Amino acid sequence: MFGLIALVFCGLIARTAYIQVISPDELRKQGDLRTHRQLSDDVLRGMITDRNGLELAISVPVNTVWADPAQVIEKNVLSKDREWRALADILDTDVDQLKQRVAANPKSRFVYLARHVSPAMADYIKNLNLYGVYLRPESKRYYPAAEVNAHVVGITNIDDHGIDGIEKLFDDSLTGESGKKNILRDAHGRVIEVLSEQAAKEAKNVTLSIDQRIQTLAYQELKKAVQYYQADSGSLVALDVNTGEILAMVNNPSYNPNNRKGISPSVMRNRAITDTFEPGSTLKPLAVISALEFGSIKANTVINTSPGWIMFGGRRVRDPINRGELSIAEILQKSSNVGTTKLALSLPHEQFLDAFYNVGFGSDTGTGLIGESAGIFYDRRRWSDFELATLSFGYGLSVTSLQLAQMYSVIGNGGVRRPLSILKLDKPHEGERVFSQKASEELLKMLETVVDDGGGKNAAVEGYRVAGKTGTSRKAVAGGYGNDYVGLFAGVAPVSNPRIALAVVINNPKGDVYYGGDVAAPVFSAVMGGALQILNIPNDKNSNDDIQLASVKGDRSSAY
Incomplete structure (x- = not known):
């Protein structure tokens, strides 16, 4: 008996x-798992607002329903058919599938039952x-x-991370960043000591340049226009001429x-920055302002377009009539077309x-928006006369709706180009003069006649003087x-x-009415x-004042 007792001791x-000398670390670790806890102080995702503070994206409180399969199986909670059926009904799922999800791995300590349920459902x-089911x-x-x-x-995705648009950008x-607190608890779960603490980093709000009213x-x-003309799609972009917002x-x-x-991926595409098209006659003002800048014409120059066509080898550029x-x-x-070609x-x-x-x-607009296309503008050494002719009336290149609006904002801004911004700016980005003030003024006066006396009459705005240009381009195949x-229509x-500055694009309107002057x-x-x-x-419709293009003194002094 003494020998047995001695052996036990x-x-x-x-x-x-x-335990004390050879392998103490593992037991210390096990002890810490029972007493040490890390608490997380979550922060809500920042808001996205328009330029006037109107909320465009906000975070609302919800709950996630999860279960501890080990606890559910241990207490035989799955036998409560009435409660599980009620749970399945409120989660809009099959009760057998719900139970199977919990019973699939009895030793597991965590399984999602539903994400983002409303507070009423959570109550x-x-x-x-239900023991083992938590919120x-x-x-x-x-x-x-x-x-x-x-x-x-x-x-955002279900974990509240941005996956598209401003949310991703x-x-x-x-x-933001959640706060963390390491604490020490006793056997009753009471906090004994705060071991370390890291303050939460508040999320920032993002203020867009968008005016939600517009x-x-x-x-x-x-x-309304896309539905009325049964078009495939449509895009519209409005810019602040002074700031590029x-x-x-x-x-x-x-x-x-x-x-x-x-929802299909094609519907989620931001066509205003991703889809390109040949802009057609909306680019004709570029031929005019280039000639004015170079001095090959003046504002009162007359061009003879007879006989209504020009041949380039075996190819012809023509107008509908002479x-x-x-x-x-x-x-x-x-x-x-003959006029801009000349x-x-x-x-x-x-x-x-x-x-x-x-x-x-041929370049991005400076917004940094995800998925923005630079369009297609070929950089080559040699251009044939026919290729230059087609460029003059908007064929042979592809642009986005945003780029087209930017072109007209440059004209409206007195020839000063600014990087565009999707964020509200306290101060406009510094501009670069690309056309002279005089040429821009003269072109703007000409574009006003397009709305008053030309094909852009449907773009007129009561009480305001409007300058712009129609365009109708055939789609390449x-x-x-x-035949699509x-x-x-684009203008200022x-x-x-x-x-x-505003650009409107109606893609593939059906029926007999498809001209830009009619649909856009x-x-x-x-x-x-x-x-x-x-x-x-x-x-300003009745104003006789001279045109005062939006510009700053610094830009005027840099005119060439």
Whole structure:
């Protein structure tokens, strides 16, 4: 008996020595797991607002439902059929599948049952008193304006990380950083000591340049036009001429980011910055301003377009009819291909091509938006006369809706190009003069006649002087051009002191009405008129004052 007792004590002494001397770290670790805890102080994702502080994306409190399978199996909770059926009903799922999800791995300590349930649903689930089923507070992104801002604001995934649009572009700023606190608890779960603490880093809000009032108006008008003309899609961009801020950017079709069931990737595409097209006659002002800059023409020059066509080898550039002698303004009014061809060929091709680079074609606009296309503008040494001719009336290159709006903002800004911004600016970015003040003034006067006396009459805005240009381009297909069209209108207003540049693109309208002056110009008129009133810009229709283009003194002194 004494020998047996001595053997037991020797074993205990050996075990104690092993624990205390040879292998103490593992048991310390096990002890820490039972007493040390790390608490997380989560921060809500930052808000996205428009330039006036209106919320475009906010985080709302929700709950995640999860289960501890080990506890559920241990207490035989799955036998409570009534409670599990109630849980399955509120989560809109099959009760057998719900139970199977819990029972699939009995030793597991965590399994999701549902994400982002509302507070009311969470209260109902809590009252079911299912042992081993718990709630965890989380946040969910909510978009008050839904489809109106979907393409600009973007969306987050189920873990609240940005995956598109502004949500992705500024994800780091919007996310912030959760606080952490390491504590020591006793056997009853009471906090004994705070071992270390790291303060939370608050998320930042993002203020966009978008004016939600103009954005909503633009989306409504664009949606009506796309549906009425049964078009494939449409895009609209409005810019502040003075600052380069984007006041509105909308597309149709759109989607509801608050309900993403059945959404296709094509609908989520921000067409205003990703889709390119040949801009057609909306680019004819570039041929005019290039010739004015070079000095090959003056504002009162008359161009003979007879006999209404020009041959380049075996290729022909033509007008619908022989328009004879046309002034420069009439070339824009009547949208003469022969007229702009003669202007383009009247100056060195480097001078003409520089105009395209100067307004930003072939490069991004400076917004940094995800997915933005630079368009297509070929950089080659040799250009044939026919290629230069087609460039003069908007073929042979591809641009985005945003780039087209930028071109007209440069004209309205007195020839000064500024990087565009999707964020509200305290101070405009420094501009670069690319055209002279005089040439820009003269061109703007000519473009005003397009709306007053030319094909852009449907773009007129009551009480305001409007300058702009229509465009109707055929869509390219393999081997040439098909029978699908893009209807366009782009312009600026008010002419006496330009404030807004606006571009409207209607892609592939169906039926007999497809010209830009018919399908895009009315949208331009409605949105431009509403935007001018929203911004309280005074009428100038009866003003006899000289045109005062938006510019700053520093820009005027750098004119060449």
